[in-house]
Amino acid sequence: MPGSGKSTVGVLLAKSLALGFVDTDLLIQQSEGRTLQAIVDTEGYQALRRIEERVLCEVSGGHRVISTGGSAVYSERAMAHLSALGVVVFLEVTLPTLRQRLGDFSLRGISKPPEQSLEALLDERNHLYRRYADLTIVSDGRSQHEVCEAIVAGLPEEWRTS
Ligand SMILES: Nc1ncnc2c1ncn2[C@@H]1O[C@H](COP(=O)(O)OP(=O)(O)O)[C@@H](O)[C@H]1O
Numbered sequence: 001m002p003g004s005g006k007s008t009v010g011v012l013l014a015k016s017l018a019l020g021f022v023d024t025d026l027l028i029q030q031s032e033g034r035t036l037q038a039i040v041d042t043e044g045y046q047a048l049r050r051i052e053e054r055v056l057c058e059v060s061g062g063h064r065v066i067s068t069g070g071s072a073v074y075s076e077r078a079m080a081h082l083s084a085l086g087v088v089v090f091l092e093v094t095l096p097t098l099r100q101r102l103g104d105f106s107l108r109g110i111s112k113p114p115e116q117s118l119e120a121l122l123d124e125r126n127h128l129y130r131r132y133a134d135l136t137i138v139s140d141g142r143s144q145h146e147v148c149e150a151i152v153a154g155l156p157e158e159w160r161t162s
Pocket residue numbers: 001002003004005006007008009101102139142143144147
């Protein structure tokens with residue numbers, strides 16, 4: 001979910017394991033020459049999901065952490081590609097934590113129908129996050145460093161010593 005810590009913890013994880021880092025939200029913005037919010041505002045959330053699928057399917061692996069947007073899970077094809085590249089980590093958060101971290105989420109370019117509540121979105125997505133996760137890490141009540149440490153501890157040995 002947006003606000004679960006993928007971007008910030010992803011950087012910490014890359015530093016901790018001496019890996020590279022890429023945030024696919026930035027790849028989308030670079031390739032489109034506009035912000036995610038602008039895409040949602042002009043073409044709608046489904047257009048953003050289509051663009052995201054293309055960018056995710058083109059991303060390469062290697063020794064790096066890939067932080068995606070929270071809507072990556074809407075594409076089965078993209079998730080199959082990411083699964084083949086490495087370990088898919090799900091950062092689990094509850095609704096109160098999300099509300100606290102996101103503040104006014106209407107300005108965050110979330111890829112969802114305007115009428116869908118954050119609660120309904122979380123419920124819909126949690127099924128998908130669990131389906132694709134190789135490793136699930138609770139983010140609630142943990143600092144970003146603690147989340148990073150929990151990921152490292154949960155990774156298969158070959159990724160911890162890459
Ligand atoms: N474990 C955490 N504890 C407290 N705040 C966090 C934690 N993880 C992320 N945040 C905060 O939540 C916001 C969203 O984090 P971000 O890494 O951008 O999430 P995502 O990429 O999943 O949307 C940021 O303000 C970040 O500092």
